[in-house]
Amino acid sequence: xxxxxxxxxxxxxxxxxxxxxxxxxxxxxxxxxxxxxxxxxxxxxxxxxxxxxxxxxxxxxxxxxxxxxxxxxxxxxxxxxxxxxxxxxxxxxxxxxxxxxxxxxxxxxxxxxxxxxxxxxxxxxxxxxxxxxxxxxxxxxxxxxxxxxxxxxxxxxxxxxxxxxxxxxxxxxxxxxxxxxxxxxx
Amino acid sequence: xxxxxxxxxxxxxxxxxxxxxxxxxxxxxxxxxxxxxxxxxxxxxxxxxxxxxxxxxxxxxxxxxxxxxxxxxxxxxxxxxxxxxxxxxxxxxxxxxxxxxxxxxxxxxxxxxxxxxxxxxxxxxxxxx
Numbered sequence: 001x002x003x004x005x006x007x008x009x010x011x012x013x014x015x016x017x018x019x020x021x022x023x024x025x026x027x028x029x030x031x032x033x034x035x036x037x038x039x040x041x042x043x044x045x046x047x048x049x050x051x052x053x054x055x056x057x058x059x060x061x062x063x064x065x066x067x068x069x070x071x072x073x074x075x076x077x078x079x080x081x082x083x084x085x086x087x088x089x090x091x092x093x094x095x096x097x098x099x100x101x102x103x104x105x106x107x108x109x110x111x112x113x114x115x116x117x118x119x120x121x122x123x124x125x126x127x128x129x130x131x132x133x134x135x136x137x138x139x140x141x142x143x144x145x146x147x148x149x150x151x152x153x154x155x156x157x158x159x160x161x162x163x164x165x166x167x168x169x170x171x172x173x174x175x176x177x178x179x180x181x182x183x184x185x186x
Numbered sequence: 187x188x189x190x191x192x193x194x195x196x197x198x199x200x201x202x203x204x205x206x207x208x209x210x211x212x213x214x215x216x217x218x219x220x221x222x223x224x225x226x227x228x229x230x231x232x233x234x235x236x237x238x239x240x241x242x243x244x245x246x247x248x249x250x251x252x253x254x255x256x257x258x259x260x261x262x263x264x265x266x267x268x269x270x271x272x273x274x275x276x277x278x279x280x281x282x283x284x285x286x287x288x289x290x291x292x293x294x295x296x297x298x299x300x301x302x303x304x305x306x307x308x309x310x311x312x313x314x315x
Contacts, residue, residue: 031247038257040265055253056229058221069267075257081199093233101246102229105254119199126195 041067042074051076055104065107076104082112082119 035050041064042048051074052062065072086098093101097113111117122129160183163169167178194200202208236246266272301307302315309315 032249032252036249038253038261056225056250058218058225060218061222069265069269069272071262071264071266073257073261073265075253075261080196085199093230100226100229101233101248102250103226104250107254107258109254117197119197121192121194121201122198125192126198127193129198 038073038075040073047074056102057104072107075107078104078106080106080108080112080119082114082117083109084114084118085120 036054038054039051042051048062048064049059051064052059055062055076057076061076063077064074065077083098086092088098092098097109099105099109106112112119164178165181168174172178192200192204233246236242298307298315302309
């Protein structure tokens with residue numbers, strides 16, 4: 001019983017092991033071959049078609065990053081949209097990322113998650129918002145500057161202290177008679 | 187309102203209701219949509235079969251995740267090629283901060299040193315100079 005079970009398991013294990021190009025008895029943890037991984041920039045139409053298939057995209061939709069030597073390789077250039085823009089009511093495989101299994105991730109996906117950069121449409125156009133905000137801030141700054149140059153306050157005079165201008169408190173001689181300071185007029 | 191027409195920006199995209207391309211119902215666009223949907227449906231089926239398989243013990247290996255991680259880490263250097271823009275950026279990023287902070291610290295410390303020599307700096311409670 002145990003021997004038969006072991007034989008079945010052994011046969012299945014053997015088949016799984018020889019499925020990838022690994023020698024008999026060895027089992028790698030990683031099941032992707034070199035052609036399944038991202039590679040260099042595609043030059044021929046066949047390479048483009050193969051890359052599109054690899055990334056689960058239509059050949060017409062597949063657009064690699066321009067080949068300017070910055071190291072993108074054949075990774076597709078997807079539209080720069082944040083995950084917040086995606087349909088909230090669809091049953092995504094990864095609901096918080098609004099992403100499906102096997103769907104090519106955007107190069108900057110870690111930036112476009114819902115906690116970070118959001119590109120969703122705003123109620124008012126971006127330029128209008130910028131104009132309103134910076135216009136208001138600039139106006140207020142200008143007004144404060146004008147107010148600093150032309151200050152406006154109630155008329156003030158020097159402070160009037162009692163007891164002959166605090167003669168004793170300021171260390172005046174108690175034996176001597178201070179000069180009389182009168183702050184009023186009758 | 188001065189300009190009431192919505193102009194899209196990188197961080198504020200055009201809503202689909204204002205996008206004339208979304209109202210396009212020609213045969214080519216419909217075919218394209220159907221093709222995309224069929225790819226999505228195939229992947230969905232693959233995923234759900236693995237997800238709901240009662241005999242599955244390990245996680246579901248996602249090729250898209252491996253592609254993303256590989257492309258952003260290991261695949262950068264093999265596809266890197268020095269260009270004028272690249273090299274300039276590298277030089278600026280490598281030496282710019284050093285030169286900048288050198289001048290900042292140097293001028294600040296020289297100013298402080300001059301004040302100390304003239305005796306104008308109040309060093310009452312300072313442990314270092």
